[in-house]
Amino acid sequence: MNKPQYLRIKDELGSQILAGGLTRLPSERQLCELFATTRVTIREALVQLESSGLIYRADRRGWFVTPPRLRLNPRHTSNFHQIVREQGGVPRTELIEKRAIPVPPGLRERLGLRPLDTVYLLRRLRFADGRAVCYCENHCLPTRVPGLLELDLAGSLTEIYREHYGLDYARMRLTFHPTALPDEVARLLGATAGLPALRLERLNFDQHGQVLDVDLEYWRHDSLEIEVDTAE
Structure with missing residues (x-):
């Protein structure tokens, strides 16, 4: 036929x-x-x-x-800006929204908070070589990073934590699964709603072993690949 x-x-x-x-x-x-x-x-x-x-x-x-995919190794704690630069690209982060909100029920236990405790919500877009590739929501603990919302957040959160609070990402608990782009996320990424996406959720710990924040990310399906070397 x-x-x-x-x-x-x-x-x-x-x-x-x-x-x-x-x-x-x-x-x-x-x-x-x-x-x-x-x-x-x-x-x-x-x-x-x-x-x-x-x-x-x-x-x-x-x-x-579509340009070559960014490579993410979950065993490493490299931040987005570092990953893009190491792979020959130019990174940029655009802040969409920053505000204090009651902790979402689904994150309460992981962040060690009680009902209606406050977290800082950052909604941001990540760009590689001018192309929006990732939508990210950071849920940060005000007790760990007081005054965070007053800082310039259109950059690397890793570098902000280190410079202003002496905190470093030391390890993470990462879960990810394929999904479809929600309408609002697709609009922000300039993609077609319903296209495949990779949804990542990270629970981040600092060098003292304490929870620092939770990230929720939606990556365009054509922009990222996960690679893990089990010998590391």
């Missing part, structure tokens, strides 16, 4: 991408002309390529070839 046209187009574009040399796809209008087809068919092919992680859409700028 012959493949539908959108799959043939997807295969052709995928082959061109994997062969290298492409960083950006032609416009949808140009692709329609190139493949002598309709925009509906082209969009279906592009959505298939997006789902497979080969391309991503940047609002009002078109479709781009």
Whole structure:
């Protein structure tokens, strides 16, 4: 049986991408002309390529070839900015919101708090080479980092903890699983709602063995890979 046209187009574009040399796809209008087809068919092919992680859409700028994934080793405590720099990229963190809130019930036991105790919530976006790749919510303990909300939080939280409080991340308890991007997170990342994502939750401990904070992260499915060397 012959493949539908959108799959043939997807295969052709995928082959061109994997062969290298492409960083950006032609416009949808140009692709329609190139493949002598309709925009509906082209969009279906592009959505298939997006789902497979080969391309991503940047609002009002078109479709781009996905850059190499960032590599995360859970056995190491490197922060986002350090990971991106070590892999040749330029990191940036954008603060969306900062405020004190009652501790969410699901985090209360892990943070060692009582009902209605306060935590600092930071909502932030992480960028690698100008591309939003991760949405992060940090739940921080005010008793450990008093006055945190008064600081410039558009940077590395690891460096802020070290510089202002003499605290270092020493170990973490990490859980992760595949999921779909929630609507609001997808909007912030400039991605399609419902696309696959990797959800990470970290319980972080300082050099004294005390709980420091909890991070909840949503990573674009095409931006991260987990690697662990069991010999370490």
